[in-house]
Amino acid sequence: MRKKLTGIVLAGILGCMMVLGACSAAGKGESETGTEPVSAAGQMQEADEAYHKITAEEAKKMMDEGGVTVVDVRTAQEYTDGHIPGAVLVPNEEIGDEQPSALPDKDAVLLIHCRTGVRSRQASDKLIKMGYKNVYDFGGIVDWTYETETGEASN
Template identity: 40%
Template sequence: MKKIKLCIMLCMVLAAGVLLNACMGKADKAQEGGEQTGSWRQVDAKDAALLMEDASDYVILDVRTQEEYDQGHIKGAVCIPNETIGEEVSEKLPQKDQTIFVYCRSGNRSKQASSKLAALGYTDVVEFGGISDWDGEIVTE
């Protein structure tokens, strides 16, 4: 009987250790300044602006429709609608290791696009939600 109790107690301690370790991993990711998902990460618009200030070689990718892009977009952004990623993306984004900042209107399509880009082999994709959260310059070229 003592062996059974000891075995149960040992299993409970091991389970608690595994849970603690899993929680610590999530806390570490949160402290790194963004949520990592696959091979893309998510930050808010303010953090994206700060990262852009520090980066030297990056692309800002607007994944809204061409019509939405024409109504106003972040200065310097390239428009590749989410629906077309996979077809024309390699022509406009030939460097798979280049930092790509991805946004849409509210954040839904940019998450979808970031997942697609990661699946296509892009290694430094930063999703920052929607243009509605952007405090920087918006142009209508």
Template identity: 45%
Template sequence: MKILSKLTIITLLFITGCSTTPNTYKTISAKDAQAKMTTSEDVVLLDVRTPAEYEEKHIQGSILIPDYDIETEIETQIPNKDTTIIVYCRSGNRSRNVANKLITMGYNDVYDLGGINNYPYTENIVTN
């Protein structure tokens, strides 16, 4: 009986200890993103819109890698996969897709800010 109990406990520990949940991106509010960007130098704000959209307006300090170039450009621009990345686009669709893609590519700390259209800190928006 003792052997069976020990085997059961070991099996349960093995199953729960070895199970991993897949890494997923997190959504982040504008307020929390702003706080994270002002308190840490290790945060990259990633704009995934087109160059024309970026030129029209973007959040100050962001870098541009269009969603269609993520797979070929991200590792050049952000080689450290533990970098905190906050992704945004125009309305939130592209940022969500890119955040998922970044997780799939092995990036560990990815946040989806959504769209610049809903970003309330207009003093941080650069326009041309």
């Protein structure tokens, strides 16, 4: 009885391996258009590679080194009341399907923030879906202990 059960289990495992191997080999071909299909997992991996959650301290260091665009995704009134010097105003609610004119370079390093971190994550996700490749979310200005200024946006 024991030998018979072992044989059945081994046959089942071998059968599963053959089925999985056949499915794997079939999935390696190109599509009819000659291009590789992009899977949902592939899109998620690209999004994960584009999105970076950092601290306000890390953002400040990157700003000091230069070569970054600081993006404030709060409302115009919130921006006027106090913002990080040099920040570009791109309100989260205005980020839709079209690329924001204030952010022409999809390869630029973007440092995204809002008031508490909720809108910065939403905006980051939307920008990544548009094709931005270097999105750094440093949360909210409530955690920003460095210089701020008041006044309207120049963009």
